[in-house]
Amino acid sequence: MMLDHKRHLMVRASALALLGSITMLAPSQSWAQDAGPAAPEDADAPAGGLGDIVVTASRREATTLSTPINISAIGGDELSKRGVTNFQDLSRAVAGLVYNSASIRDGGASSFIIHGLNLDGVSTGGERPQATVAPVSVYIGETPAFVNIHLADISRIEVLRGPQATLYGNASIAGTLRVLFNEPDPTKVTVDASGNVGATAHAGGQNYSFDSAVNLPITSNLAVRVAGGYTFDHGFIDAPAFYALESDGKPVLADPSDPIHSLPVPKSRKNVNDSELSYVRGMLKFEEGPVRLLATYQHQYEHSDGPDQDSYPGGPAPTAFSSVGDVGAVPAFQNDNFDNVFPHEFDEYETGAFIEQPLTRKVDLGSLEASYDFGFATLTSVTSAYETDSSAVNDSTAGYQKTLGYFYAGYPRILVPSTRDYNEKAFIQEVRLVSASDTPLTYSLGGFYMNQRSHLTSTDYNMGYDDYLTALGAFHTGTDVGYIYERQMRFTDLAAFGELTYHVTSAWQVTGGARVFRQKLDITAINALPICGSACSQDGLDPFGVTSATDRQKKTKVLFKVNTSYEFGNQMLAYFTFSQGVRRGGASGIPTTGTFAEDPAFQFYNPDSVDNYEVGLKGRVGRQFEFTAAAYWVDWKNPQVNVSTPNGGFPAGVNGSTARSLGVDLEAHLLVTEELSLNATYGFNNSKLTGPIVVGGRDYGGDGAKLPGTPHHTASVSANYDKPLASGLILNAQANVSYRSGISTSLTPRSNVDLPGFAIVGASIGISKEAWRLSLYGDNLADVRGVLSAQSLQSTDVRGINNRLSRPRTIGLRFNVFYR
Template identity: 25%
Template sequence: MTMSTKFGRIAAAKALSGSVMLCLVGAPGVAWAQDQELRNENPDEIIVTAQKREQLLSDVPVPVTAIGGGDLIAQNQTKVEEFFASVPGVNLQFQNNRSQLAIRGITTGPVSGNPVVGYTIDDAPFGGATSQGGLFGSAPDLDPSELARVEVLRGPQGTLYGAASMGGLVKYVLVKPDLGAFGGSVAGGLSWTKRSSEVGYNLRGAVNVPVSDTLAVRASGYTRKEAGYIDNVRTGESDVNSSRVSGGRLAALWEPTDGISLDLNALYQVRNIYGSSNVDSTTGSFYQQTDMPGTGRSRSETQMYTATFNADLGGVDLTSITSYSRAQSYDNLDFTASPLVEFAPIFPTLFPDQPGLGDLFYQEYNVDKWTHETRLAGSFGDSVDWIVGGFYTKENGDYSLDNSAIDPVTGDTVGVPIDDGNGPQLGTIIVWRDKIKFEEYAAFANVDLILSERFDIQVGGRYSHNDQSMDHNDWFQYDPYPAPAFPSTNQPKASGSAFTYQVSPRFKPTPDHMVYARVASGYRPGGPNAICGPLALPFDVPCEFKPDKTVNYELGAKGDLADGALSYDVSLFHIDWTDIQIVQVLDVFVYNGNAGKARSRGVELGLTARPMDGLTISGWYAYVDATLREAVEDANFFAREDDRLPFSSEHSARLSIDYEFFPSSSIEARIGGSATYVGDRKGEFVPFEGVYDLRQNYPSYTQFDLYASATMGQFTLSGFVQNVTNKHGVIGGGFWNQTTYNANWFNYARPRTIGFNAEMKF
């Protein structure tokens, strides 16, 4: 066992309540071959991979929340907007049927600049590094059936994870094949949502096959339907926002000799959402909308293929990860109330006598992404653990939109055609096409200096360089066809380099208590603007926007009291954010710029009590003060100093209770519940000073959830009630919001949902 393992505290925590907040400390350089030994020695403890290897929850100086995939299914938290809502310091931005995250308040809105939160699937980066292809960093909506756990790392993670993790990182950890035994499971369930005439369902199955002593294969598949509950009073359709998700995974693990392994993974998922979750507040109902016919549909298709090679080279551990991912998505959005496209004033010759037209905004956004990382880890005696590595990624992103006038009754396109070189398209007013290439190289290193049994210091750095190029084309039909559409083309480029770092000393006054500090930086790359320079005259639009940076200063403490009956962890943080990327609007197009400074500071406190066998009471509280430090009065972006950043709750909290007991010798039962409080939030910044007082306010709300299960041998039956009191918590929408483009449209938390699941293992 290495010094860093000996240095770790043996905690008594178990991931029982679906959301456990962990603040962890340790070194990165423990041998890969000892990971399984670590699991065998500590079977009841939470193990995470926050620092690119398996570690006990007490061994990483990063605030981490770990959520088990089984707990997500038991509580029916199958969508990202459901399970991320229970993570401290994390707020959701629900945009066009997608969930985007703000961690510790680091955001200025869902479409402002490149992504601020990074995502990995089994340590391979997923999603676009640019706003165009990845559509501003949407959280992957993976079904939890194949997830061992989800880890949320709060604060900048630029040293080990690079660009796009300046706010934090989300790691999806998949279930691995097992060389030890044949087995599997079959599961299914039903659910009922308030005000829905549909029944939701899910079917899941998985099988693990040891082909030989050195090779195992795991295959799985799933499908689920979530009932719609919103009625469209314009079209007369009921339950329009139903959805269906289907997918599968094939994985193989090959261990030809001790110290060598190869993991292969292929993942595929399709998500179809058949209508938006917009609610029109003018109807007086939480279950009605007035979206135009033919709008609201969205689809995403996700593929990911990963090969991970590990080898013990005799004192040095080699890890090599190669991945290819493809994400293809489209949305049909209702832009009728958009301030960007109002047909009458912008296109007066096209629609002189046609008031009340609808506006269909069809957009596609696709990313093809290759990544490779090679790293080496080892030790110099008992006093130094180290890791060094290199990283490369290349991605091609496509973004396209077609903006069309539609009949508000039938949904048919109306008006005159546009000819973009592929023939006239009826009713299309704007055609926009972007292709962007992003390429990045990086090198990183982390060293843990163990100065004594009680004190060590971890130091790390990362240098990265990126190059970007864009091919932009658009057509605007200002005058009636056959007048030619007004075309424009542009090929802007951008490049940049960055150095990120982290320093993390820790001190253990006793084996059960630890104090640590952390200084860490993060950044996200800048990029090119599609319309800029002479094309944007008379406006001064730069062809390249700059990267922005965060620096996090943190002090934490944690430990166990009363022989593990009570555990605590507390973290105080201060984040400085400079050169903030913001979205700006000119005429009928948007571009990215940089403006000002912001600050986020706060405290996160977690407590876990185990007053008796089987009973766990956990709670956390987070205070986040995320504000601008400079006023911004730029093109259609207005904010004052000390304004709250969008979507961040100043106060949030969660309390959960979980009790495991044995009503008989053959039955293991579990009951539990949680209360999650989301504080009031502010919407996006407004376009100009005259509407400053109209900036959207989202009120606070508390959601209660219950669950229970009984296991009899290989059979488990579980039930759940989500949103017990049917609270209509606002998660998006309102004035000047890029979510709905209508001041009267809002998105609410899912109504009360009741259901059960049955699982049989073999």
């Protein structure tokens, strides 16, 4: 891992040096302020008015106000002004979009929630994908893959709420998020450079970042654009009591002469959650008459020393690390002095973890878009592929001691590092034919193919346990490997889709859509308990305690969409949408025989589906006010949820019966004066189970239970003020506040924590002049300790509470330089 880390540092340094050299070589005259790439003008926008963003969600260019679905869009210049560089910042600016992850570490899987469609507990974050498919699909450019992408050199981000199966895949049961980059421009040389340096409260050093994008015309119809950057965020979590470790990872004994009763040796460390991200992206674009080609490749590297989590406030002694708390161990816990040596109460921003928890992730994405405009329609082919590879270590000690301590014979130095290695790769091909929009009858037709493979290996060790059993004179299997979970999946999806729109009048349109798909899923899941041996195996003989399950699912289904809208004059649009979505099922591979035998009901889970009903109104009042409003109702059948099995705590996917979600999404934009504009969002959601989840006799959620992770209320308000000064200078000021009400973290009462709501305030002030912008910014100015997720004391020891946190108050300087 260390060599790999150094290699990526060299790649990052080389990329930044190249970008910096190009920046320095660029001519120093003819600078102009960047407002993002030119977009088609909204013909209905009054001169000097707000004007809404041009989007391509419908596979045609249209403004957000003229697109008859529940959609939000934010342009790249607005993202830059607000300092939005990650998905958590983005979620505070979009009505109804929830993101419960906190840092680079959580970028292994989509943690987005739209319209409350989530049953999974939010305490584990998005470090790695679950077996079930995320309910919100994410497209990076034209590639359907979630990447915790650094939001720089972005043209716009589109958030499509509700199932988008017709045009964006069947797995999109809650919505789709699209991240679209600035494309190469063959008409001029451009250079963008930006960066910031800042300090975070409770951290021991500075944060800094640098991003650059260079656009170079090659011929009159061919251009290349290269973007790259590096971000370092200094850690703000302290560890008061790590274990001191031997070179082989086993705990150092405080009393080497007594391997049965000796405690480990504590040591402290500051700022254990430093993180860094680097990326380089190249794009090549060719346009000649009706032909358009766009090739894109991005490599991203991420590293985190540990999660943004604390264990505040801890709890009283005796804890699970004592003969009183660890009821049932034989012999009893062998050193009741543990709570005196290792703290059980913690200050804010202190973790109870015992070891470092590094994560390294590499992501590669590539795509080739080719299109030909026949006049009556445009034929587009998109070929894309991606691969993501990650390796992480998690401290699972506290959870093991709380739930399985009885199994480990009173071991007083329990230490369970969990190593998690994940690889996913996919090839995707899509072809679509989109008609011109100047006829009463328009259509979008296409075909889609995906071949996706993933491999997860998770291994838990109880370090030094075998030596302890040897000293105790007890039976042992000769290994510290406690548990291995391996999951391999191969998924193929072949689909045909289409939308047909008839413009009954110039103001009234009706759209019908369908997607027919055939899917095949092959999944193998293996659980092994080497530390337990043959007693825990499927056949009672395997010395590694192996159990396994294999499943092959084939499914053919048709999903439908109906949409209609009516335009009242040129300023108001009302619409109704009915749409469907579905997710595939799978297998869990849990043991059904042996010491930790589980009910066979946990072995497999079925597909789930939604029916979504939505009405909306959007429009413009005069030249100063724009708004969108939508109300929705979602029926969810057989909803999938990831759980831990009752006997051994194995990961398993199961199905509930029914759930429903209803709510509203509101957004408004007001141009108070030519210099001052206001933006506001509000989302209300009420989502709950409408039938219980009972599997194998265990209750995982009762009828009427609130779905976890989604606040009832989310809101944000932002103000932008741009005041011309003397000598061509412009004063730029911006302020924003976002609020989310409280959430529950799990459907299961034993695992649930009811978290309070919180508000985050940010602001910036600066000056700009044609070629540059400089601003002083502050994020989370009130230094609010925003808790995004937490673990229950009923399921873990106090040292594993693991509150996932928003970043504390951060103040710094941000600069932007443009060459046009």
